[in-house]
Amino acid sequence: MCALGHYLEEEGVATTLIGLVGLHCAVMRPPRALWVPHELGRPLGAPNNPALQRATLMAAVDLLIAEGGPSLIADFDLEAPPEQDWRCPFETEPASPWPDDAIEQGRLLLAEFSLALPWHRRANVHLGRTTVGLAGLAEAAIGDHIAAAHTAIALGRDLPASPIRGLHRMQALRFAIDDLKACYMEAAAAGGGQPSSRQINGWFWRRTVAGQTLFALRENSIRYQSNVVQAIGESSLIPEEYL
Numbered sequence: 001m002c003a004l005g006h007y008l009e010e011e012g013v014a015t016t017l018i019g020l021v022g023l024h025c026a027v028m029r030p031p032r033a034l035w036v037p038h039e040l041g042r043p044l045g046a047p048n049n050p051a052l053q054r055a056t057l058m059a060a061v062d063l064l065i066a067e068g069g070p071s072l073i074a075d076f077d078l079e080a081p082p083e084q085d086w087r088c089p090f091e092t093e094p095a096s097p098w099p100d101d102a103i104e105q106g107r108l109l110l111a112e113f114s115l116a117l118p119w120h121r122r123a124n125v126h127l128g129r130t131t132v133g134l135a136g137l138a139e140a141a142i143g144d145h146i147a148a149a150h151t152a153i154a155l156g157r158d159l160p161a162s163p164i165r166g167l168h169r170m171q172a173l174r175f176a177i178d179d180l181k182a183c184y185m186e187a188a189a190a191g192g193g194q195p196s197s198r199q200i201n202g203w204f205w206r207r208t209v210a211g212q213t214l215f216a217l218r219e220n221s222i223r224y225q226s227n228v229v230q231a232i233g234e235s236s237l238i239p240e241e242y243l
Contacts, residue, residue, distance in 0.1 A: 002028030089191025102154035106147030
């Protein structure tokens with residue numbers, strides 16, 4: 001959008017934009033930009049807060065008559081409202097102590113996953129859709145595939161076969177992990193409320209056995225004998241902000 005702003009300005013069209021990543025605005029130097037501290041995916045602020053959304057939008061529009069340039073970048077000076085209290089509708093708790101045995105870690109994952117599945121099915125009925133399905137596995141088989149792959153990597157064995165023909169086994173595992181995360185997060189939101197992605201991500205990575213398992217899987221992948229497993233395991237399983 002920063003580059004598009006320059007193009008439109010060269011054609012005589014005034015532009016202003018809302019930026020969620022301050023570094024992007026600083027590097028790209030658009031003609032006009034309002035940097036906001038809102039959550040990614042919510043450039044105007046939290047849902048059901050029309051006052052904040054209107055204030056954000058008007059602050060961006062006001063830059064059209066503000067002096068300065070050739071790149072005018074302003075900070076939004078209103079604080080976002082505090083996040084609403086939210087709790088996952090099914091009980092999760094990190095395992096303490098965390099077992100050293102990968103097979104036992106897999107058992108703990110499957111036990112917790114069984115709690116999430118009914119809530120995920122409820123979410124499917126309510127929403128009429130799901131983002132689960134990348135790996136081509138039945139919903140109930142996702143946990144089994146990840147647990148088996150986790151054990152194989154920990155013990156230096158071959159990964160289970162890819163459920164998608166022609167797809168590398170580690171890439172298939174990554175897709176299965178994406179499905180697992182989507183299943184958990186859709187299930188967690190099925191209990192009501194409007195949790196932010198920060199709340200749901202923080203819960204998943206800090207308060208679930210699934211999160212613990214993926215941290216352990218990453219560490220074991222880095223030591224595995226395959227470069228592909230090492231590369232995907234190190235860079236694509238855990239968001240950088242949680243490492």
